[in-house]
Amino acid sequence: MNSKKLFASxxxxxxxxxxxxxxxxxxxxxxxxxxxxxxxxxxxxxxDHHNDEGDAGADTSNSTHPVMTHTDAISDALAExxxxxxxxxxxxxxxxxxxxxxxxxxxxxxxxxxxxDLDTKALNLVLIPGATLSDETIAELAVQAxxxxxxxxxGEQALGSAT
Amino acid sequence: xxxxxxxxxxxPLLFSAHTPARPVSYTGGWTFIEESDRQMSSALVHYTPAxxxxxxxxxxxxxxxxxxxxxxxxxFLAKRWFDRDYQGNLYIHGGIGRASGIRGxxxxxxxxxxxxxxxxxxxxxxxxxYRSRYLDAGHFGDQFMHAAxxxxxxxxxxxxxxxxxxxxxxxxxxxxxxxxxxxxLVRLFKGPLLLEMGYNLTVNQPLLNFTYRF
Numbered sequence: 001m002n003s004k005k006l007f008a009s010x011x012x013x014x015x016x017x018x019x020x021x022x023x024x025x026x027x028x029x030x031x032x033x034x035x036x037x038x039x040x041x042x043x044x045x046x047x048d049h050h051n052d053e054g055d056a057g058a059d060t061s062n063s064t065h066p067v068m069t070h071t072d073a074i075s076d077a078l079a080e081x082x083x084x085x086x087x088x089x090x091x092x093x094x095x096x097x098x099x100x101x102x103x104x105x106x107x108x109x110x111x112x113x114x115x116x117d118l119d120t121k122a123l124n125l126v127l128i129p130g131a132t133l134s135d136e137t138i139a140e141l142a143v144q145a146x147x148x149x150x151x152x153x154x155g156e157q158a159l160g161s162a163t
Numbered sequence: 164x165x166x167x168x169x170x171x172x173x174x175p176l177l178f179s180a181h182t183p184a185r186p187v188s189y190t191g192g193w194t195f196i197e198e199s200d201r202q203m204s205s206a207l208v209h210y211t212p213a214x215x216x217x218x219x220x221x222x223x224x225x226x227x228x229x230x231x232x233x234x235x236x237x238x239f240l241a242k243r244w245f246d247r248d249y250q251g252n253l254y255i256h257g258g259i260g261r262a263s264g265i266r267g268x269x270x271x272x273x274x275x276x277x278x279x280x281x282x283x284x285x286x287x288x289x290x291x292x293y294r295s296r297y298l299d300a301g302h303f304g305d306q307f308m309h310a311a312x313x314x315x316x317x318x319x320x321x322x323x324x325x326x327x328x329x330x331x332x333x334x335x336x337x338x339x340x341x342x343x344x345x346x347x348l349v350r351l352f353k354g355p356l357l358l359e360m361g362y363n364l365t366v367n368q369p370l371l372n373f374t375y376r377f
Contacts, residue, residue, distance in 0.1 A: 088247070090250075091244075091245035093248070093285050093286055095322060096376060097250070099355055100189035100192065104190065118287065118319070118322055121247055144189060144214060146214045
């Protein structure tokens with residue numbers, strides 16, 4: 001086996017071992033994309049209780065938090081009485097990112113409407129009336145989409161009408 | 164619909180390794196990627212079981228050396244960097260399969276394997292990417308290539324809008340007569356569709372890449 005074949009074999013072996021390791025990691029911790037589960041939950045906990053600190057330097061002070069973007073579907077779902085949720089998401093810079101979030105969140109039965117606003121880098125959700133969706137679940141779903149939630153706001157805070 | 168899908172599958176045979184957008188999708192997502200460059204045409208269908216890796220089936224046709232490679236193609240997302248305004252990714256990709264002669268090539272079949280890295284960094288208006296690959300197709304030959312891209316978006320589209328990027332790709336294939344070539348291209352994004360159209364100015368070959376995310 002020449003050196004090039006050896007190189008290719010080693011690289012392929014590394015790739016397969018990393019893939020299998022990633023599968024094991026994902027299975028056990030549901031984390032991926034280079035973000036650790038602990039980082040993620042810690043961050044979500046902050047967002048849930050304190051709403052003050054974003055990961056990777058994200059600015060999450062109340063004065064700069066994006067508020068809910070009103071599409072037709074969002075407005076209709078709000079009119080039905082669903083709970084509004086706005087989550088700041090890190091790394092959402094393209095339409096494929098938005099598509100991933102829409103696919104993952106759109107298949108949840110608790111969610112009546114979903115919209116990813118690339119301008120505000122925010123995931124806008126409206127739940128069906130009476131449904132609940134924890135911050136931890138939202139953070140986990142974002143990981144499944146390949147991204148990370150920096151903060152979650154609900155109700156009046158999400159709508160920007162909190163005093 | 165069948166004609167449309169057949170057309171998609173035949174596209175790589177008309178044209179031909181570039182930096183695919185998001186070679187690992189969301190959990191449960193399927194992606195079809197066609198790529199063409201000055202030497203090869205390829206088609207890849209991959210499934211993403213978890214956000215850190217994907218697995219697919221890939222076929223590529225080397226138009227110059229007249230052989231094809233059918234392979235299993237895993238991609239591992241080694242690292243993703245996040246911030247509010249950017250995303251960076253480092254991928255390791257590879258594959259193993261069978262190479263076979265085409266168009267009268269009587270060299271038979273041979274085991275083929277390849278591997279390399281991909282990296283990209285992207286904001287809503289700036290893009291930089293790099294990809295390398297080493298392919299060993301046995302008696303059909305081996306090849307190393309790497310390519311870098313820079314791009315910018317003249318405007319920032321929102322979800323569902325048509326996104327437009329203007330890019331320049333420089334690729335280097337040390338063993339080729341034209342080792343370094345330049346390809347300006349346009350990338351168009353809309354929803355699950357991505358289309359790239361360009362032209363290699365050095366060797367006068369078109370570039371056509373297409374991605375559909377299910």
